[in-house]
Amino acid sequence: MSFQHKYPLDDRTFVEVSREQIGDTWTSRIMLNLYATDAPEAGEASYTEVARMMLRSLEPIVEQFSNHDFVQHGLKSVLPGKGYAHKLHDFLISHHNSFPFPIENVYSTEPSIDNIYFVQRNQPRLYISESAIKFWNKRVAFGKAELLSDIKRYRIKW
Numbered sequence: 683m684s685f686q687h688k689y690p691l692d693d694r695t696f697v698e699v700s701r702e703q704i705g706d707t708w709t710s711r712i713m714l715n716l717y718a719t720d721a722p723e724a725g726e727a728s729y730t731e732v733a734r735m736m737l738r739s740l741e742p743i744v745e746q747f748s749n750h751d752f753v754q755h756g757l758k759s760v761l762p763g764k765g766y767a768h769k770l771h772d773f774l775i776s777h778h779n780s781f782p783f784p785i786e787n788v789y790s791t792e793p794s795i796d797n798i799y800f801v802q803r804n805q806p807r808l809y810i811s812e813s814a815i816k817f818w819n820k821r822v823a824f825g826k827a828e829l830l831s832d833i834k835r836y837r838i839k840w
Contacts (some may be wrong), residue, residue: 685782689773694719697773701705701783707741708783711741712752716770733766734761735774740796746833750786753796757817771821773838790818790836
């Protein structure tokens with residue numbers, strides 16, 4: 683069984699949220715895809731995916747996290763600078779309680795703990811990218827995230 687639902691944001695964009703369920707247990711990944719159209723009327727529009735975010739359960743790798751805590755495992759915007767990634771974060775802030783599964787917190791990645799590799803020039807490295815740090819710092823400036831220095835992660839503020 684799975685959960686897949688479209689949430690309209692306005693007449694030109696919607697977010698599709700999906701997560702698989704095996705028996706009574708939800709899988710550790712949640713996908714959020716933002717779709718947009720340039721069509722003048724939504725009825726005849728074809729939509730294109732413009733941003734994607736994957737959340738991954740922290741699966742109590744650090745004792746203060748529950749299995750309802752997630753890391754932002756990946757965030758991709760087709761056209762950086764258009765605000766699509768920020769729209770996904772704003773959607774998550776406003777809709778996280780409407781999903782049939784709990785999301786207590788969403789944190790930035792701490793690659794050395796989460797064992798997430800970023801590959802550049804065919805060499806895997808454990809670090810949070812500069813663009814991710816800039817993104818999270820903008821969220822902090824807007825009051826929509828906070829930096830938790832004791833665990834070296836950013837966290838979305840509900």
